[in-house]
Structure formats: C-alpha cells, structure tokens
Amino acid sequence: MTAATAQRQLPTVMAINEALRQLMREDPNVFLAGEDVALYGSVFGFSRGLLDEFGPERVVDTPISEAALVGLGVGAAATGLRPIIDIMFMDFMGVAMDQLVNQAAKMRYMFGGKARLPLTIHTMAGAGLNLAAQHSQSLEAWFCHVPGLKVVMASGPYEAKGLLIAAVRDESPVIVINHKALLGLAGPVPEEMYEIPLGQAAVVRPGTNFTIIATGRMVHESLAAAEQLREHGIDAEVIDPRSLVPLDTETLVASLRKTHRALVVHEAVRFGGFGAEIAAQLQEAAFDHLDAPIGRVGAPFSPVPFSPALEAHYVPNADRIAGEVLRLLGRAA
Amino acid sequence: MTAATAQRQLPTVMAINEALRQLMREDPNVFLAGEDVALYGSVFGFSRGLLDEFGPERVVDTPISEAALVGLGVGAAATGLRPIIDIMFMDFMGVAMDQLVNQAAKMRYMFGGKARLPLTIHTMAGAGLNLAAQHSQSLEAWFCHVPGLKVVMASGPYEAKGLLIAAVRDESPVIVINHKALLGLAGPVPEEMYEIPLGQAAVVRPGTNFTIIATGRMVHESLAAAEQLREHGIDAEVIDPRSLVPLDTETLVASLRKTHRALVVHEAVRFGGFGAEIAAQLQEAAFDHLDAPIGRVGAPFSPVPFSPALEAHYVPNADRIAGEVLRLLGRAA
Amino acid sequence: MPLSAETLRDLHRRMLRIRLFEEEAGRLSEAGRIPGALHLYVGEEAVAAGVAAHLGPGDQVTSTHRGHGHLVAVGGDFRQMFAELFGRATGYCRGKGGSMHIADMDLGMLGANGIVGGGPPIAVGAAFSNKYRKTQNVTACFFGDGASNEGSFHEAANMAGLYRLPLIFVCENNGFGEFTRQDRHQAIRDIADRAAGYGFPGIVVDGMDAVAVYEAAGEAIARARRGEGPTLLECKTYRFFDHVGVRGMGVVYRSDDEVRAWRERDPITLLERRLAELGILDEAGAAAVREAIQAEVREAVAFAEASPFPDPAALTEDVYAS
Amino acid sequence: MPLSAETLRDLHRRMLRIRLFEEEAGRLSEAGRIPGALHLYVGEEAVAAGVAAHLGPGDQVTSTHRGHGHLVAVGGDFRQMFAELFGRATGYCRGKGGSMHIADMDLGMLGANGIVGGGPPIAVGAAFSNKYRKTQNVTACFFGDGASNEGSFHEAANMAGLYRLPLIFVCENNGFGEFTRQDRHQAIRDIADRAAGYGFPGIVVDGMDAVAVYEAAGEAIARARRGEGPTLLECKTYRFFDHVGVRGMGVVYRSDDEVRAWRERDPITLLERRLAELGILDEAGAAAVREAIQAEVREAVAFAEASPFPDPAALTEDVYAS
Numbered sequence A, B: 001m002t003a004a005t006a007q008r009q010l011p012t013v014m015a016i017n018e019a020l021r022q023l024m025r026e027d028p029n030v031f032l033a034g035e036d037v038a039l040y041g042s043v044f045g046f047s048r049g050l051l052d053e054f055g056p057e058r059v060v061d062t063p064i065s066e067a068a069l070v071g072l073g074v075g076a077a078a079t080g081l082r083p084i085i086d087i088m089f090m091d092f093m094g095v096a097m098d099q100l101v102n103q104a105a106k107m108r109y110m111f112g113g114k115a116r117l118p119l120t121i122h123t124m125a126g127a128g129l130n131l132a133a134q135h136s137q138s139l140e141a142w143f144c145h146v147p148g149l150k151v152v153m154a155s156g157p158y159e160a161k162g163l164l165i166a167a168v169r170d171e172s173p174v175i176v177i178n179h180k181a182l183l184g185l186a187g188p189v190p191e192e193m194y195e196i197p198l199g200q201a202a203v204v205r206p207g208t209n210f211t212i213i214a215t216g217r218m219v220h221e222s223l224a225a226a227e228q229l230r231e232h233g234i235d236a237e238v239i240d241p242r243s244l245v246p247l248d249t250e251t252l253v254a255s256l257r258k259t260h261r262a263l264v265v266h267e268a269v270r271f272g273g274f275g276a277e278i279a280a281q282l283q284e285a286a287f288d289h290l291d292a293p294i295g296r297v298g299a300p301f302s303p304v305p306f307s308p309a310l311e312a313h314y315v316p317n318a319d320r321i322a323g324e325v326l327r328l329l330g331r332a333a
Numbered sequence C, D: 001m002p003l004s005a006e007t008l009r010d011l012h013r014r015m016l017r018i019r020l021f022e023e024e025a026g027r028l029s030e031a032g033r034i035p036g037a038l039h040l041y042v043g044e045e046a047v048a049a050g051v052a053a054h055l056g057p058g059d060q061v062t063s064t065h066r067g068h069g070h071l072v073a074v075g076g077d078f079r080q081m082f083a084e085l086f087g088r089a090t091g092y093c094r095g096k097g098g099s100m101h102i103a104d105m106d107l108g109m110l111g112a113n114g115i116v117g118g119g120p121p122i123a124v125g126a127a128f129s130n131k132y133r134k135t136q137n138v139t140a141c142f143f144g145d146g147a148s149n150e151g152s153f154h155e156a157a158n159m160a161g162l163y164r165l166p167l168i169f170v171c172e173n174n175g176f177g178e179f180t181r182q183d184r185h186q187a188i189r190d191i192a193d194r195a196a197g198y199g200f201p202g203i204v205v206d207g208m209d210a211v212a213v214y215e216a217a218g219e220a221i222a223r224a225r226r227g228e229g230p231t232l233l234e235c236k237t238y239r240f241f242d243h244v245g246v247r248g249m250g251v252v253y254r255s256d257d258e259v260r261a262w263r264e265r266d267p268i269t270l271l272e273r274r275l276a277e278l279g280i281l282d283e284a285g286a287a288a289v290r291e292a293i294q295a296e297v298r299e300a301v302a303f304a305e306a307s308p309f310p311d312p313a314a315l316t317e318d319v320y321a322s
C-alpha cells in the first residue's frame, strides 16, 4: 500500500465493486452471476455499473435457483472459465450446499487432481440489521470443515478488495464472505489491484499482553474492546485471520507465545463455531505458554432474533469482549 | 437393562428396526418416510417388515426429493404428527439443508415458541466401505452448530435403539446418526422400549489416568486403543457422549478432573470438527487440571478417498488413537 | 352461480383489511418506526382474499416473505401483527420473528418465510398430515413467480401430485422476482403450464379479479377436499410498491407507465365498482367499512407502540420445546 | 435419411464396448475383486451410444452414479477405467474416485456422480461456458427418471431454457429410481412432458432402439449447436441387472417376467438383427467385433490388477490446485 493511494477512502461496497471491475477487465474468462447482480447491480449495490461496462454475457442475472447457480459456477470453472457466483445472503447456502460441498469442493480430489475449479462464491453474512433468523447468519464453520474449499472473511474495504482479488485468481473454490453491516464502512483502499494472500493473518493492532483473534465485523468490536482494556492497563493485540482456510496458525501462535492469553471472537454461534477450531489448535500448539484457557466469544445458542431489543444482546460487542478478557485475566469486569 | 433381556443379542440394523416398530405401535402419529424405506425396507434393511405391519400410509416411500422429504417432516410435525424422516446417506443432507436448518431448526424460535416440531431425521454416516467421497462423510459438526437441532450418534445396537426412541419421543427436531459400518455389529439390546436420555454421556470403559472421548464407530477403535494402552500401564477411560447436542459436558469434565488428560476422537474431518468444540470447552472448564493439551484425532483434511489402500489410512483407528495418547503423555509410540 | 352478497362483502372486507394494514405498515417503515425489511402485498390482495375465503378451522396456509397479506386474509389479529412488526413482546412471535416470519399456528398460518421456496415442502407436510389424520382439511401454498424456479417447488409439486394431497399451489405471479422480470427468469409465460409435469391441473386466473380468484380457488379447494389431489392456480397480479418497502432505491426496473396501468386495475377498486353496480355496497357503505378497519389499524398500532420490548432473558428461550 | 453402414457399425461397437466392459465389471464385483458399489448400465447401452455418437472434441457429458456406460460411450480408456474400479494408482482418478466418480476431463466426461441430480447444474455450467466461449460445443446431461424429481434438475432445466443453452437433457427412464417404480415416484408417464414447463421441446424415444436414439439425439444436438437451446430427450429403457451390482438382495420389486420381456428387446440384439438384415454385419462379423473388445477387456483387467495401489502419501494430495 503506497502512501499516495492509501489516502483514498472507499466504502466496502465500492471496494468490492472496484475489485470486480478490475478482475473482469483483467481476464475475459471472469464473469459474475447471481440474482439481481446485473440490471439492479445487486441488492447490496456492489455490482452497480458492471452490466453497462461488461454486458449481459459477463454480468448475468439468474433465476432464483441457487443450486443451479452454484452448479453454473462449477461447470463453467471445470471447463475453463473463472466464475464469480454471488449467493445474496449466506443463509441461502442451505439450498446450494450439495453443489458446493459434494461437487465443487470434491471434484478435483475425486478426479485424482485432473479437474481445476477456479471458482469464487461471494456471499453476505452477519446480523445487526434486524433481518431475523434467515437473513443474519454466519455459517462459515460449515465451509471450513469441508476439505477442498477455501474460506475468507473480510473485515473492511481493504480486505474486501484484496481478498476478492486473491480468491478469483486462486485455482480452487474460494468462499468470500462479506458482512452486510460493513458495506458502508469506509477506509483506505489502493486503486491498483492487490491481493491479500490466502492464509495470511493481519496483526491489526499490535499489543503485548493479550491476544484477541477476531473475524469480520468482530475485528472492529475487538479494536474497541482493546481501547477499553487500555484503561485497565492491558495492551491487547488484535489479529484478523482474514483467511480461515487456509489458516495462518503460525501468526496466531506467535502472538500467543508472546501474550500467554488469547480470546477468539466471532459473530457466529459460539457452540460449534470456527472459534472452537482456533481454540483447540492454540491450546495444543502453545500449551506450555498459556496462563489462562483460550476464551471464546460468539453468539448464544439460539437463532438470530428479529427484535432490535434482542438482537442487540445477541451480537457480540466490545463490552462483552472486554469483559471476557478481564474474566480470563481473573479480574472482575 | 435387566439381566434377562441383556442376554439377547441384536445387530444394530435390527435394533433400529425394533425401535421403529415399537415406536409406531406406541403412537399412531408416528410414521416413517424416506427413499425405499417401505417396499424395499431401506437399502440398509432397517425398515424391513414395517410396511407389512403398518401399511403404506405409515411407511412411506418417497420420490428422490430430499428437500421435500424433510419439508414433509416439518409440515407434518408442525401439524401434530411425529414423523421419522430417513435421509439415506448423511452426504445427501446437502440438498436438504435449508429445510433442516432454516425451517425445522428455527421455526419454533421464529414463531416465539408457538410451534412444536417433534421431528426425527434418521441418517447414516461414516466411511470404511469404499463408497468414496459422496457416500462416506460424517457431517455432524454442521448440525451441532445450528441452534434448534439436537444431534445424537449411536455407537452400537443398544445406543441405536435407545437414542432413536428418545429422539422420536422428544418434542424438538433431533438428528439421529447411525454408522453404516456398525449395522452388522451385534450386542445386547433389551426387548422393551427404553430411552437413552438426550444429553447423557456413557462411560463405556472406566479408567483412571487418561480420558478418551469418542463418537460413533470411534468408540470401538478407542476401546481397542485402551487395550493397547494397558500394556503401557495406561488405564484409559473411554466416554461416548452419545448426544452431541445437548452435550453432557459435566461427565466429560468430571473425567478430565480425574485423569488430567484427554483426547477427543471422531471419524469426521479433524479440522473444524465437533472435537474442536469439545476440546475448546474442556480446556476452558478444566484448565487448572490439565497436564497436557486436549488432543484430537479425526480424519485428515481431504475428501474420503475410494481406494481401500487410501481409505484405510483415512479413517482413524486404534493404532492412531493409542499413538496420539502416548504422544500426549510424552512417550514415543 | 353468482356469488352471494355476503361472500362479496366478505371478499371486499378481507382485501381492504390487507390494504389498510399494509399501507400503514409501509408508512411506519418509511418513517423508520418499523425495523428490518418489509415486503408489502399491496396490489395482490385479491389473491390472498379469494383463496382464504374458502379456508376454515384446521386448514393451513404456507406463506412467503410477503406474508402479511396471507395472515390478514385468514383472520390475523392486527394487534399482534403490528406488535410483531415493531419487535414487541406482545407480537405474534414475541418479537422474535418480525415481518418475514410472522405466523399464527392457531389459524393454521404456518409462517411467512424468508427463504424463497421455503414454503412448498412444508405445505406438502401439512397436507400429508391432513390426509394422514383423515381430516377434510386442505393446505394452501402461496408462492411467487420467482419461487417457481426453486428446486423445492418442483419437489413439493411432484410429491403432492404423487400422493394426491389436499393442497393447492397458489402462484402469485406478479411478473417479477425481486427486480427481474418474468421473461428474464423463465422461458415460459404461464407457470400453470408446469402443473402438467406433476400430473395435476394448472389454471390461470386474473389475480386482480377477486371473484375470479374466489371461484377458481373454490373449485380447486373442493377438488382437494374430495381427495382428488392438488391444483396449481396461477394468479396474474402485480405489486404496487417496491420489492422491499414502499419506494425503491432509484434503480429503474419497471416503468411508471406499467405501474400506472396495473394500478388502474386495482383489485379493490374493481371489486368496489362491481359491488356498487350490484347495489351491494355504495360509496358511503365502502367508506364506512374503510373507516372501521382504519380505526382498528390505529388502535392496533397504538397497542403495539405501547407494548414492551421483549426481555433480554427471552433471547435464548423458545429454541427447544419441552 | 437412412444411417450409413459406418454409423451403424459405430453404434454397435460403442454399445458392445459398454456391454462387455460392464459384464466383466459385474463379474469382478460379484467375485469381490472390485470394492465399493457398482451401478451397471447393462440394458441401457443404446442411450449412451446413440447420444455419444454425435459428440466430439470440446463437447461435454455429465453423468450419473451409473457412469461407466457414458464414459465408455465417449471413448473412455478401459485400462484406466478398470484400474479406477480396482482403486489403483493408474486409474482415471488415481484410485480416489472409483466407480461413482469416474471421469475423463480430456474427453469432456465431467464425472460420474454419486449425488442423484448432481449433474444437471454442472451441465448448465458447461453449456454456459460453451456459449460464453463462443464455441459450437454442446453438453449432454444424462439423468434418470428418479433424478427428474430432484430440485436440481428443475433449476437446471429452467436456467438452460432461459439462456437457450447448447445442452441436451437425456433422461434414461429405466422405470425405477432404485427399487421404486416410476408410477410410485411421480404422477406422470412421460418425463418429456416436463420440458414444456421450461420452454423447450421434450421428446420420447424408444431407448432400446439405438437408431431411434441416434436420430432423435442428432436433431436435438444440431438444434443446440445452432443456438436454439435445449431439448429434453426421454429414452424409455430398462436396466437388466440390479440397482447396485448384478444380483439383488432378494427383495422383489419387479417380476422375472418383466425383466425377461425387456431382455427380449436387448438393444444390442435388436441392432445386430438390423445390421444382419441390412447385410452390414453378419454373425461372424459381430463375433469378431465382440472378440476384439473382449480381448481389450481382458488386457485392461490384467493391467489394472497388475497396477500398484496409490501411495498413502497421495491421501492428502489433489485437494487444492496450485
């Protein structure tokens, strides 16, 4: 990131837009397909203008048929194209799981390495907009458990662009997860194309005596928590894995070796979430360095409620994160 | 289990058959629907004879339409029946995930507690029969991460019957997972109806200085590993959670407090598997009692291979489990 | 056989209840007083009313994301509805469901559904249950033109046809799936044509004509109750507001002329005209009905706004039954 | 226009190659020498052969769990096929796929599929790709009568019709989904009728008559290459062996008489009779073809059995491309 380009601020939605545009300019085999991504420019607005520039052959509105939509990507990728398939809400993966998990993820392996699937699945996760149980989920744990898929989660505009570019250029199926509540969040985004290498975590806030590992929107809540913790004399390091598969375990372990304590934070349901994998790995890799168990913050064990009064308690926030850090440090919050 | 009935040995397939028969006799609202469960008695044979006894209204062959099949269960359960829906192979859940996860699991919550879904989904997991990547998976972690579903896994005939009866009598959606390679395994099964309460782990082999927590077929491999470990002077306790949601954390933690070391074993892919949740919970609940990190054994990060030569290395076995225990104890295997 | 005055008045009242409920909900949403997403039914009232007028105790409805219309049509309670839209503890779903999951199990309204195509498989289950329990009940499954492209619709239709379930599939063909016009999401004109592929009749009806819907639905439902299996009833209709909320985001996907032309066939106006012609309800009469419903709406909104939000303790309740 | 002798001989040879490959695979499976599940194509050869005879470089095929027939039909290599069935390192998939996932990407055979209905969405993608890349290539999507009830088929068919993709849907209607007869899994007789719901033609053809399949497939494929969109070609056929393997588990789901009646219409016998009548191939000629293929089978089996199993190190290879 050069100093000059770093100045330019873009909201996440425009960072995605720019990445798509540049990817399609770069490679004529790249196309975008999804429900209302063409004429309407996606219900989230991230593909506005692409139809005008690239035409209906490359920016494709599809029927409401998610299984066929993912299949469109699988078949096109297997025959030489580089599809970007948009599944509007991550919650809708339920109707497309077979194509993702039994076809896209396994094809290369089942065929003894003779298939190549440069397929990107883009989707929108997360709660916070009062969209209730079927439009607010964070289901990344499902995909992380499926060998053959790579999984990345963006925490802001810089990540959204860099991860999407890396995903589309990758030779394997990658699920790119953005968070609907971060679409308006602006930040510095270089104009040129750049990749965030899959499998490289970012130390978002260096610190010395506590490690917070957070994904997606929780990166911001964790940064806010770190500010709160400063007042308690705690200098928390915040790490954003960015890519969950492959996972940059090294960076996480290195931090833990330094701080001796860690908390994993995600917006997904805590029970059975990807945080469990990180926690399980960390306690194994750095057992002798631990001064406290690896903590986890996530959503409670319930569907996402509609009412703002409940959703506010459902989604983890800075207070809960800071509180959990203090608890792990043996102090009252 | 009385001494008399305990004598009777049944293979798992017949234990399932008996449970289904007794459940259907007990309650006229119980019915079984699935692909080839009626006339053919299921491709695994567990529903043989049911059509003759209960007729085609209650033992229902369906088209190959898993989404509608689960929906059949959801709609029937919501309107007063007590359906048992068979999804032949767990791998096929991919085409029915939405009905399971967005409908069955969430309906009660979304409707503020006003719906009741006494729905049982029965399915067959596991590798070991050279059925390759799409007929061998263990995907329980997906379901455990979904609030609103309960999840149980049977490790033999006694468990298959008792868990199925408990599941069908439960008022919420329960996924009952059997293992196809255990269908022929015989063991004592009481003739009368009995429940294995959901949320109650079983200490399958009491031991003093190491805890092995294993599910499904891995219970047997773990028992074999425990025998191997005896020769090393290790007296391993083997625990079968039986129910993953709800999880009997207490029994697991109590054992760990006693043994100070634990290994979680499942046949599912290790990365992102349910073992991570157990490990993460245990290290948190019993941090001060741990003499070693919580270990995990599971399948490697690849789809299930077809070739017997590869599948033999894919599925965890007693040797690997024992080896991992010894490693955790700091000794060479 | 011409419809009785009573039936016509009933249809009119059901439609007007939907309209006035929806218009108020739309206003409240635009004003930022209702959180989340609202998919309004305005313009399509004849469909829900014409079908619901044949339903009674023990019958069921599966709905869509555009579910208020269906719930009002089967007799949904305005208070609990508005309270739910406001996310209050007194709402139908204790505030947990909101617009997209509004339900009344006692009325057999098995829930609005945020998943396009989520309803048809559930409708199969409900209809199976009706048959299994040897009732004469039927299930009405509402779904959109867009939803007709989901695999779940296909599977459900095939199963319903195979088992000859007491079920009617009511396609609300409003010409769009979100912002995609029908001719850009399927290569057919009449979704009713798909019924032949499942072995039951498919019928096209003018979805702006409440009487036409009522009559066609009546036949289909009677057929279902007689045990003769499902029917696919395609109602050609139009939504007057945007896909979500009232006004759109400024992206043009249909012309003002088109909207205007359809609004000229406003199903309520059409029915009121007919009622007036038949001497069943004159302008004053219609105004009185309107005013009564309007009062009910006002009262319900007041009730909702005065209702408490759910207690945080409710967050993890209702996940499992016991 | 009558088919040329060359075409007829080609059809015969393709069918016979499938038959002899399959019969040997069946024997090996029954003898316990091939692990896992084997779904044999015997009886249905006319379908794969009649379609594949029109395919060439750049065209694709998506297949089913019953996939050997399709792979042999498009020119699959016996050695790599047997080696794959035996789980050897020299197999098409290095032993990782087995019967249910056998594939030859170079031949455009995009894989057998263990998921019923797994193929149609992938076929849509391949056909989309052919169109996108402005080739004249087509994709043939094989699927069964049972698969026609999966939602994925519906979605794929709708999408293919909408985009007018160069795709032919070839329904192998063998009268059963596993052990469930067609009249117990759908309420229609001709699956071709479903095409109307997607806006393209549906055609029924005698799937035991290779010439009939060849002619109908030829028209459909030509249409697709001309950019006129998909066709659904339903081939009425029958499988001579059990759903899995050769002999069943003893559960009766069809009568011996029924099997016998269909066997009397063995597609290979029918074609050989025709070839003999036309003076194209006499008994001795047919025997010679048969013997040559048989030798190839023997050689391939020997190759497969002599091949090494994959190295354990291969276990975690091929998960990702790099």
Ligand SMILES: Cc1ncc(C[n+]2csc(CCOP(=O)(O)OP(=O)(O)O)c2C)c(N)n1
Residues within 6 Å of the ligand: A035, A064, A066, A088, A092, A095, C064, C065, C066, C114, C115, C116, C117, C143, C144, C145, C146, C147, C148, C172, C174, C176, C177, C178, C243
């Ligand atoms: C499985 C799924 N895919 C996509 C969506 C997003 N979505 C919500 S409503 C809608 C359009 C539905 O169209 P139609 O069925 O015609 O109903 P209408 O909105 O016109 O009443 C879409 C695509 C969804 N909610 N669920």
Ligand SMILES: Cc1ncc(C[n+]2csc(CCOP(=O)(O)OP(=O)(O)O)c2C)c(N)n1
Residues within 6 Å of the ligand: B035, B064, B066, B088, B092, B095, D064, D065, D066, D114, D115, D116, D117, D143, D144, D145, D146, D147, D148, D172, D174, D176, D177, D178, D243
């Ligand atoms: C999604 C899915 N459901 C069920 C099965 C189990 N199964 C394998 S083959 C088969 C029957 C398929 O019938 P059809 O499509 O007619 O093909 P046929 O076997 O007759 O060639 C079934 C149900 C499966 N493999 N995948």
Ligand SMILES: [Mg+2]
Residues within 6 Å of the ligand: C144, C145, C146, C172, C173, C174, C175, C176, C177, C178
């Ligand atoms: Mg519509």
Ligand SMILES: [Mg+2]
Residues within 6 Å of the ligand: D144, D145, D146, D172, D173, D174, D175, D176, D177, D178
């Ligand atoms: Mg078949």
